[in-house]
Amino acid sequence: MYKMRDSAKSWQKNLAHGFRSSKALLQYLDIHAHASCDAEVVFATRVPKHFADLMEKGNPDDPLLLQVLATNEELETHASFIEDPLQEQSYNKTPGVIHKYHGRVLLVLTGACAINCRYCFRRHFSYESNNPGSKNWGPIIDEIAKDSSISEIILSGGDPLLASDELLRQVVDKIETETQIKTLRIHTRMPVVLPERINENIQTILSQSRLNKVVVLHSNHPNELSDAVFAACQKLKQSGCHLLNQSVLLKKINDDSETLVKLSHRLFEIGVLPYYLHLLDKVRGVQHFHVPTEKAQQIFAKIQARLPGYLVPRLAVEIPGKSSKTLIHPSLS
Numbered sequence: 001m002y003k004m005r006d007s008a009k010s011w012q013k014n015l016a017h018g019f020r021s022s023k024a025l026l027q028y029l030d031i032h033a034h035a036s037c038d039a040e041v042v043f044a045t046r047v048p049k050h051f052a053d054l055m056e057k058g059n060p061d062d063p064l065l066l067q068v069l070a071t072n073e074e075l076e077t078h079a080s081f082i083e084d085p086l087q088e089q090s091y092n093k094t095p096g097v098i099h100k101y102h103g104r105v106l107l108v109l110t111g112a113c114a115i116n117c118r119y120c121f122r123r124h125f126s127y128e129s130n131n132p133g134s135k136n137w138g139p140i141i142d143e144i145a146k147d148s149s150i151s152e153i154i155l156s157g158g159d160p161l162l163a164s165d166e167l168l169r170q171v172v173d174k175i176e177t178e179t180q181i182k183t184l185r186i187h188t189r190m191p192v193v194l195p196e197r198i199n200e201n202i203q204t205i206l207s208q209s210r211l212n213k214v215v216v217l218h219s220n221h222p223n224e225l226s227d228a229v230f231a232a233c234q235k236l237k238q239s240g241c242h243l244l245n246q247s248v249l250l251k252k253i254n255d256d257s258e259t260l261v262k263l264s265h266r267l268f269e270i271g272v273l274p275y276y277l278h279l280l281d282k283v284r285g286v287q288h289f290h291v292p293t294e295k296a297q298q299i300f301a302k303i304q305a306r307l308p309g310y311l312v313p314r315l316a317v318e319i320p321g322k323s324s325k326t327l328i329h330p331s332l333s
């Protein structure tokens with residue numbers, strides 16, 4: 001058994017000191033645009049200071065700002081952008097457990113994130129609690145392990161690393177006892193938006209685990225990958241994790257081959273391999289971020305022509321009812 005260190009809690013202070021309104025964020029960036037916006041009532045503004053500090057002052061088109069700035073475009077409705085496009089609710093039989101992929105199960109440890117990305121499907125998902133730690137995961141993990149086909153548990157959210165060190169330790173300890181579970185995967189944007197979250201406790205929990213460990217980061221733009229993010233990734237690597245990244249293709253933010261090529265190179269520099277490049281899920285209120293499939297395929301062809309194979313992410317889309325993502329790489333000819 002190992003001890004949790006209280007000194008490792010500074011991330012929670014930094015989280016609490018993040019931006020909670022677009023007005024405050026724009027003031028900080030010396031941008032004199034619109035002040036506040038009704039879209040923030042539906043989906044709150046949440047931006048850690050570390051992420052804001054990577055934005056260019058005075059630039060209303062900064063690619064990091066555009067990911068988090070609430071706008072009135074979110075209030076528009078379009079027939080093909082709907083509330084639950086992935087029909088996730090139907091895979092959600094036990095609250096907090098999503099079993100739609102073969103051999104692997106997702107645990108939704110918390111519905112909350114350190115950052116609220118405006119394009120996210122989370123804006124409509126009904127998480128019963130934003131308060132991690134309220135649930136006893138022991139019996140749930142026992143139940144999952146009754147299905148002998150399951151060999152991988154994916155901690156998801158929201159952002160699972162928003163959960164406390166104590167909760168993460170309990171969950172990982174419990175998973176350790178199920179011998180058929182070989183792999184622990186964590187899908188998180190935390191090392192990118194609040195890198196100090198990768199503290200000593202997380203390193204201890206991960207490095208002492210017998211499991212194969214995969215951390216899938218979520219970064220959309222090379223400007224997000226600061227030296228502090230690099231340091232967080234090194235700590236994860238030293239704790240025995242494989243590091244992958246998934247991005248979402250977003251209009252005006254990363255929908256050009258130049259940016260994506262830079263992103264792949266920077267990811268590699270900090271020890272991360274590109275994994276998925278997702279088309280946006282068609283959730284209500286995100287149509288202004290949408291990149292059409294044909295354009296996505298053209299961009300993909302360009303990055304593929306410029307990068308070694310191991311730096312080319314898989315271009316994928318999530319289709320409801322399918323037991324895996326669907327790759328939509330352009331065909332030859």
Ligand SMILES: *Cc1c(COP(=O)(O)O)cnc(C)c1O
Binds near residue numbers: 104106156187325
């Ligand atoms: C796609 C996805 C998965 C599982 O898919 P893999 O093909 O096994 O990577 C798990 N979690 C999230 C959040 C995903 O988007």
Ligand code: SF4
Binds near residue numbers: 114158
């Ligand atoms: S789930 Fe990911 S994309 Fe959605 S708000 Fe949280 S960090 Fe952003």
